Amino acid sequence: MSSETRAKHNKYAREWHHRNKEKRNAYMREYRRNVRKQVLQLLGGKCTYCGCDTFEALEINHKNGGGTEESNKRKGGRSSTSLVMEIHMERRGTDDLEIACIVCNAWHKAVKLNGLLDGWNITWSPQPLS
Numbered sequence: 001m002s003s004e005t006r007a008k009h010n011k012y013a014r015e016w017h018h019r020n021k022e023k024r025n026a027y028m029r030e031y032r033r034n035v036r037k038q039v040l041q042l043l044g045g046k047c048t049y050c051g052c053d054t055f056e057a058l059e060i061n062h063k064n065g066g067g068t069e070e071s072n073k074r075k076g077g078r079s080s081t082s083l084v085m086e087i088h089m090e091r092r093g094t095d096d097l098e099i100a101c102i103v104c105n106a107w108h109k110a111v112k113l114n115g116l117l118d119g120w121n122i123t124w125s126p127q128p129l130s
Contacts, residue, residue: 032084039087043099049108050124052101060084061100061108 086092
């Protein structure tokens with residue numbers, strides 16, 4: 001491709017992206033959501049501790065801590081999206097990772113990593129509380 005053709009293509013692409021910003025953003029949100037679903041399924045698809053399988057409540061947890069340090073090492077310090085993409089593109093292993101729901105992830109940090117006394121009983125129920 002000649003440099004003139006490349007320049008025309010680049011100009012067209014910039015203009016298209018500018019005109020279709022909302023469409024592009026919606027596509028990227030859906031793409032990232034689907035990639036995250038695939039990665040969560042790869043890691044088991046439900047909370048390791050209570051069995052919660054509500055997609056929106058699930059997080060990737062570092063079994064031995066260190067998630068903040070890892071995200072700080074990444075370019076731009078972006079944590080969850082970058083981690084998910086690295087796993088998806090097979091650039092990062094998953095041996096030190098597990099899935100935890102929001103509640104169990106907080107419990108894991110408090111009890112296992114910060115030494116809070118154990119004795120908690122966390123249960124998950126798919127029915128809404130009344």
